[in-house]
Amino acid sequence: MSLTRHVRRQAADAPESGIVAVMNHGRRQEGVLPLWAGEGDLPTPEFIREAAAKGLADGETFYTWQAGIPELREALARYHARHFGGPGREQHQPENFYVTNSGMHAIQLAIHATAGVGDEIVYLSPAWPNFVGAMGIAGGAPVPVRLDFTDNGWSLDVEKIASAITSRTRALFINTPSNPTGWAADEMTLREILDLARRHGLWIIADEIYTHFYYGGRRAPSFMDIMEPEDRIIFVNSFSKNWAMTGWRVGWITVHPALGPMLENLIQYSTSGVPQFLQRGAVAALDHGDAFIRSQAERARNVRDGLCATLAATGRVRLSPPQGAFYLFFGVDGIKDSFQAAFDIVDQAKVGLAPGTAFGEGGEAYLRLCFARRPDQVEEAADRLAEWINRL
Numbered sequence: 001m002s003l004t005r006h007v008r009r010q011a012a013d014a015p016e017s018g019i020v021a022v023m024n025h026g027r028r029q030e031g032v033l034p035l036w037a038g039e040g041d042l043p044t045p046e047f048i049r050e051a052a053a054k055g056l057a058d059g060e061t062f063y064t065w066q067a068g069i070p071e072l073r074e075a076l077a078r079y080h081a082r083h084f085g086g087p088g089r090e091q092h093q094p095e096n097f098y099v100t101n102s103g104m105h106a107i108q109l110a111i112h113a114t115a116g117v118g119d120e121i122v123y124l125s126p127a128w129p130n131f132v133g134a135m136g137i138a139g140g141a142p143v144p145v146r147l148d149f150t151d152n153g154w155s156l157d158v159e160k161i162a163s164a165i166t167s168r169t170r171a172l173f174i175n176t177p178s179n180p181t182g183w184a185a186d187e188m189t190l191r192e193i194l195d196l197a198r199r200h201g202l203w204i205i206a207d208e209i210y211t212h213f214y215y216g217g218r219r220a221p222s223f224m225d226i227m228e229p230e231d232r233i234i235f236v237n238s239f240s241k242n243w244a245m246t247g248w249r250v251g252w253i254t255v256h257p258a259l260g261p262m263l264e265n266l267i268q269y270s271t272s273g274v275p276q277f278l279q280r281g282a283v284a285a286l287d288h289g290d291a292f293i294r295s296q297a298e299r300a301r302n303v304r305d306g307l308c309a310t311l312a313a314t315g316r317v318r319l320s321p322p323q324g325a326f327y328l329f330f331g332v333d334g335i336k337d338s339f340q341a342a343f344d345i346v347d348q349a350k351v352g353l354a355p356g357t358a359f360g361e362g363g364e365a366y367l368r369l370c371f372a373r374r375p376d377q378v379e380e381a382a383d384r385l386a387e388w389i390n391r392l
Contacts, residue, residue: 010136010137010138010139011137013136014133014136014137015129015132015133015136017129017358018129018339018354018355018357018358019036019037019129019354019355019358021339022036022339022342022343022346022352022353022354022355023036023037023352025343025346026343026346026347026352027352029346029347029350031350032346032350032351032352033350033351033352033377033380033381033384034352035351035352035353035369035370035371035373035378035381036342036352036353036354036368036370037354037370038128038179038241038246038327038370039240039241039244039246039370039372040241040244040296040326040370040372040373041372041373041374041377042244042296043244044243044244044245044247044248044281045243045244045285045289045292047284047288047289048243048245048281048282048284048285048289049281050284051280051281051283051284052277052278052280052281052284053277054280055276055277055278055279055280055281056277058277060275060276060277060280061275061276061277062276063272063273064273064274064275064276064279065273066264066267066268066272066273067097067098067099067260067263067264067267068097068098068099068252068273068274068279069099069276069279069283070094071279071280071283072097072099072279072282072283072286073094073095073097073098073099074094075282075283075286075287076092076094076096076097076252076254076286077092077093077094077096077097078286078287079286079287080092080096080097080224080254082290083211083212083219084222084224084225093257095257095260096254096255096256096257097252097253097254098252098253098255098260098263098264098267099250099251099252099273099274099279099282100250100251100252100253100267100271100274101249101250101251101270101271101274102238102240102249102250102251103207103209103236103237103238103240103251104130104134104238104251105249105251105270105271106236106237106238106251106252106253107130107131107134107205107207107236108134108138108270109253109263109266109267109270110171110205110234110236110253111134111135111138111140111205112138112266113203113234113259113262113263113266114170114171114203114205114234115135115138115140115170115171116138116139116140117138117139117140118139118140118141118168119140119141119168119169119170120140120141120142120143120166120168120169120170121135121140121141121142121143121169121170121171121172121173121205122143122144122145122161122164122165122169122171122172122173123142123143123144123145123172123173123174123175124144124145124146124147124156124173124174124175124178124183125144125145125146125147125359125360125361125362125363126146126147126180126181126329126356126359126360126361126362126363126366127144127173127175127178127179127180127359127360128175128179128180128359129358129359129360131173131175131207132360140170141168142173143164143169144360144361144362145160145161145164146160146361146362147178147181147183147362149318149320149362152320153183153320153321153323154178154181154182154183154320154329155183156183156185156189158189158192158193158196161193161196162196165196165200165202169200169202170202170203171202171203171204171205172193172196172197172202172203172204172205173205173207174193174204174205174206174207174223175207175208175209176190176207176208176220176221176324177208177210177211177213177214177220177322177323177324177325178210178324178325179209179210179325179327180325180327180329180354180356180359180363180366180368181322181327181329182320182321182322182323182324182325182327182328182329183322183323183324184214184216184220184221184323184324184325185220185221186221187221187225187226190221190222190223190225190226191226194223194226194227194231194233197231197232198231201232202232203232203233203234204223204231204232204233204234205234205236206222206223206233206234206235206236207236207237208220208222208223208235208237209236209237209238209240209241210241210324210325210326211324212242212293212294212296212297213241213296213297213300213324213325213326213372214297214323214324215301215304215321215322215323215324216323216324220324223235229256230256233255234253234254234255234259235253235254235255236251236253237251237252237253237254238250238251238252239251239252239282239285241326241372242285242289242293242296243285243289243292243293244292244296245281245282245285248278248281248282250274250278250279250281250282296372299372299375300326300371300372302375303371303372303373303375303378304321304322304326304328304371305321306375306378306379306382307328307369307371307378307379307381307382308321308328310379310382310383310385310386311328311330311382311385311386311389313386314386314389314390316332316333316334316389316390316392317330317331317332317333317389318330318331318332318333319331326370326371326372327368327369327370327371328368328369328371329356329359329363329366329367329368330366330367330369331356331365331366331367332367332389332392334392335365335367335392336364336365337357337364338355338356338357338363338364338365338366338367339355339357339358341355341367342354342355342367345367345385345388348388349384349385349387349388350384351369351381351384351385351388353367353368353369354367354368354369354370355367355368356368369381369385
């Protein structure tokens with residue numbers, strides 16, 4: 001008798017990650033270029049590591065503030081004032097920010113705050129699979145709205161979101177710039193989505209983790225640019241991408257302070273807070289990391305351009321240079337099962353990619369390549385892929 005028959009159905013039915021399946025297949029093979037995961041190859045900058053090490057040396061190993069240490073919440077306010085401030089905008093205050101154990105934890109808390117068993121959250125697909133899995137485990141129903149791939153790249157028809165809303169819908173999950181497609185909403189699209197949420201009394205869970213990896217300006221348009229203080233928006237974010245801190249597992253939520261007591265309770269009943277010495281590193285990242293963010297984004301832009309040119313030259317690849325994030329989501333003529341293709345590419349081309357099947361509806365015929373890597377490594381991967389494609 002299987003023990004899984006006696007656990008909660010939603011837990012037993014949680015899907016295996018298609019990305020992890022390919023990684024497990026290829027990570028021990030010699031010579032594979034690992035472009036499957038959503039992280040860069042740069043280690044966390046020394047100034048961030050030193051700040052965390054000092055906190056650890058100072059004995060900051062006890063229980064800490066559930067909402068985050070005051071110094072980190074103040075640093076988050078300063079960071080947002082620099083990057084999201086402007087005339088007429090609401091002043092960012094420390095009370096707007098709540099520190100979480102990763103961006104994934106922030107998403108889980110946002111789901112728990114807005115939806116439960118039998119509820120629906122509409123999201124844009126193809127999408128990072130962890131949101132869909134987390135929603136299912138919570139007992140709710142994730143409802144996909146497909147982005148369209150056209151001659152002008154990936155696009156969103158907001159009317160599709162409107163058509164997906166039902167009496168059970170509680171929130172819209174909007175990831176822009178998008179993982180995996182690189183689609184980024186312009187301000188007009190954000191206004192249309194916000195108007196839709198206001199009309200239906202819905203929450204927006206805004207995943208803007210890749211806002212600085214944007215190739216159309218200094219940062220991507222944000223709901224922060226257009227919202228009013230009382231709008232029902234929960235922002236989820238992470239230190240992982242901007243500051244090369246994927247292994248640290250530190251993130252944050254930005255909300256109206258009225259939601260603060262509820263969020264502190266949710267943190268208390270899930271993790272009880274983020275280790276204080278890690279938060280010291282996060283303070284240093286926010287206060288001294290702007291130049292590092294800019295250098296990462298510029299490197300990604302340059303690598304993106306060369307990668308796209310090499311694959312497009314095969315004449316057999318469907319792609320659009322991503323507007324944001326650091327992924328190329330591309331299709332190859334003749335490939336309909338990207339899951340099997342990802343295994344073949346590991347074995348035959350020695351390049352590790354994520355299969356589009358892992359990203360849900362609309363992703364089945366695509367592959368995702370993370371290009372937040374050394375230029376020479378991505379160039380080599382592009383050459384290997386082009387050679388493999390030309391042999392098909």
